[in-house]
Amino acid sequence: MARILLLDDSPTQTLCMQRQLQRLGHEVCHVGALSEALGLVVAQVSTDSEAEVGSEVSAELIIHPFDLALVELTLLQDNGFDVGLSLLRAGTSNVLLLSGARRETDDIWAQALGLQGVLSRPLTAQRLGACVSDVLAGGQTMGQTGAQKRGRIDGQ
Numbered sequence: 001m002a003r004i005l006l007l008d009d010s011p012t013q014t015l016c017m018q019r020q021l022q023r024l025g026h027e028v029c030h031v032g033a034l035s036e037a038l039g040l041v042v043a044q045v046s047t048d049s050e051a052e053v054g055s056e057v058s059a060e061l062i063i064h065p066f067d068l069a070l071v072e073l074t075l076l077q078d079n080g081f082d083v084g085l086s087l088l089r090a091g092t093s094n095v096l097l098l099s100g101a102r103r104e105t106d107d108i109w110a111q112a113l114g115l116q117g118v119l120s121r122p123l124t125a126q127r128l129g130a131c132v133s134d135v136l137a138g139g140q141t142m143g144q145t146g147a148q149k150r151g152r153i154d155g156q
Helices: 011-023 034-045 056-063 080-089 104-113 125-136
Strands: 003-007 027-031 068-072 095-099 117-120
Touching: 003 011, 003 034, 011 027, 011 125, 027 034, 034 080, 068 080, 068 125, 080 095, 080 104, 095 104, 095 125, 104 117, 117 125
Parallel strands: 003 027, 003 068, 068 095, 095 117
Antiparallel strands: none
8 A cells, every 4th residue: 555645636537536546555645736735745754853743644744655646737726847846856756747638748848857757647547556556666667767767657
């Protein structure tokens, strides 16, 4: 079981993905904006004993960080690339973008920013599970190891 941060501002997409991920055995925390996501991620990497922990949820995140962040590329208030980069800088090691209107340049930007890749919607539970498992295992479905493995995740 992995702890997954899902950042999407579409209630329908969120509900569907959250259910799919939970059926696959993952724990999912949903947020709708970058500010909420950064609040959770910063709380999870904080080791300062004087750090402000606003709730039991934040305290739980310090102990159990996210294994993966799934971020919608076309958020209403934020850009998925910017969000992904901010999450990486805040300490999240695996960030995978989601897109319903994916372009070839999306893969290039994701690779350049050090993100895990771009996953095209609509998603079946099987495809989502395979891609998430691959990223969590330290890889991607395509590519080499380490930083060279960044880029296209689902072969489309």
